[in-house]
Amino acid sequence: MKQLLKIFAWIVGVIILFVLGFVSFVFLKWDQKYDAPYPEIRASSDSTMIARGKYLVYGPAHCAGCHNPPERALEVENGIDLPLIGGGEFDFDPGIIRSRNLTPDMETGIGKLTDGEVARVMRNSIGHDGRPIFPLMPFQNMSDYDVASIISFLRSQKPVNNFIEPTEYNFLGKAILALGLIKPEGPEMTPPKKVDIEVSEVYGKYLANSVANCVGCHSPRDLMTGEFTGPKFSGGLEFEEVPGAKFITPNLTPDPETGILASWTEDTFVERIKAGRIYEYSPMPWGSFSQMDEVDLRAIYRYLMSLDPVSNKIELTDHMKEVKKSE
Ligand code: HEC
Numbered sequence: 001m002k003q004l005l006k007i008f009a010w011i012v013g014v015i016i017l018f019v020l021g022f023v024s025f026v027f028l029k030w031d032q033k034y035d036a037p038y039p040e041i042r043a044s045s046d047s048t049m050i051a052r053g054k055y056l057v058y059g060p061a062h063c064a065g066c067h068n069p070p071e072r073a074l075e076v077e078n079g080i081d082l083p084l085i086g087g088g089e090f091d092f093d094p095g096i097i098r099s100r101n102l103t104p105d106m107e108t109g110i111g112k113l114t115d116g117e118v119a120r121v122m123r124n125s126i127g128h129d130g131r132p133i134f135p136l137m138p139f140q141n142m143s144d145y146d147v148a149s150i151i152s153f154l155r156s157q158k159p160v161n162n163f164i165e166p167t168e169y170n171f172l173g174k175a176i177l178a179l180g181l182i183k184p185e186g187p188e189m190t191p192p193k194k195v196d197i198e199v200s201e202v203y204g205k206y207l208a209n210s211v212a213n214c215v216g217c218h219s220p221r222d223l224m225t226g227e228f229t230g231p232k233f234s235g236g237l238e239f240e241e242v243p244g245a246k247f248i249t250p251n252l253t254p255d256p257e258t259g260i261l262a263s264w265t266e267d268t269f270v271e272r273i274k275a276g277r278i279y280e281y282s283p284m285p286w287g288s289f290s291q292m293d294e295v296d297l298r299a300i301y302r303y304l305m306s307l308d309p310v311s312n313k314i315e316l317t318d319h320m321k322e323v324k325k326s327e
């Protein structure tokens with residue numbers, strides 16, 4: 001009996017030591033900083049570049065909806081050009097992630113950041129303070145010209161003093177950071193200098209993958225790590241941002257049986273995106289995308305139609321069926 005108690009005490013002791021060790025590891029390591037060279041990208045006061053940047057921010061790259069408080073997000077998404085004052089809140093399992101003020105205010109915005117610091121957030125997911133940026137902004141492969149245009153536009157906004165509380169990670173979030181599971185990701189290869197704006201598969205591929213993030217939502221993925229777990233654009237990712245309002249993304253590959261686009265003409269696609277949102281709580285930034293130019297939409301359609309068809313049947317969620325029925 002005594003012997004048994006002794007063994008038990010040892011086991012408990014080892015577990016306590018292990019837990020204490022892990023907790024101290026997390027507290028020592030979660031705040032680790034990362035480094036990468038600053039991209040050689042400079043903002044410009046050229047009006048063509050500022051206009052291109054503005055188009056991307058409010059349209060395909062949809063920065064504007066996320067970088068505003070929730071009560072303004074829809075207005076901005078629907079085409080009202082409010083400045084990007086930050087304050088979007090993302091309440092995830094690892095903590096509350098808050099989008100930053102992107103107006104050129106010196107104290108609370110990006111006024112004090114260099115062009116290289118802002119560009120590095122987009123290219124390498126490393127914050128100006130070296131922290132890994134939560135993977136919500138997959139712009140790593142955006143062209144030099146477009147990144148420079150976006151920063152040029154951000155700098156041209158009116159500065160707005162709006163302090164945003166820092167992002168707060170809970171213990172789970174800190175453990176994920178300490179273990180390096182949220183790690184800054186750089187570009188897959190050298191990003192293009194500039195991509196020609198034309199109705200081509202090449203431009204469509206660039207928009208769908210490196211600017212508008214159609215790929216991020218319309219593909220099967222592991223939501224903990226973000227890894228792709230099946231063919232890209234074959235749909236099936238589930239969302240539930242508002243309790244009870246569950247969504248699933250359709251298959252965008254040209255599979256005649258299970259892909260929704262196989263029966264859409266290029267004009268149907270353009271009209272559908274321009275028409276905007278059907279479901280109130282859909283996570284897709286419909287407002288921003290409805291402001292996309294026809295050239296961009298036609299290019300995306302051509303790219304999607306050039307993909308290998310993947311058979312992946314997606315059933316509407318109960319919430320989506322109900323909304324459709326009540327129309
Ligand atoms: C899906 C929502 C979302 C979109 C889209 C988005 N952002 Fe962000 N952004 C965030 C969040 C959330 C943070 C804070 C992340 C953190 O604290 O880890 C952030 C942080 C930043 C930062 C601050 C980094 C720092 O050093 O503090 C910059 C700069 C930035 N975003 C620029 C952009 C630009 C430019 C675009 C469009 C090309 C964009 N964002 C699109 C959500 C978004």
Ligand code: HEC
Nearest residue numbers: 208212213214217247248249250279282283284285289300
């Ligand atoms: C943040 C996630 C997200 C992003 C980014 C996103 N989508 Fe979606 N998409 C969804 C969800 C969820 C649905 C299903 C609900 C709905 O129709 O709003 C959807 C539905 C669709 C539909 C079907 C609409 C219909 O009437 O049946 C099309 C077409 C579409 N998306 C195309 C795109 C394209 C093209 C892009 C990139 C330009 C894109 N999506 C980016 C989440 C996203």
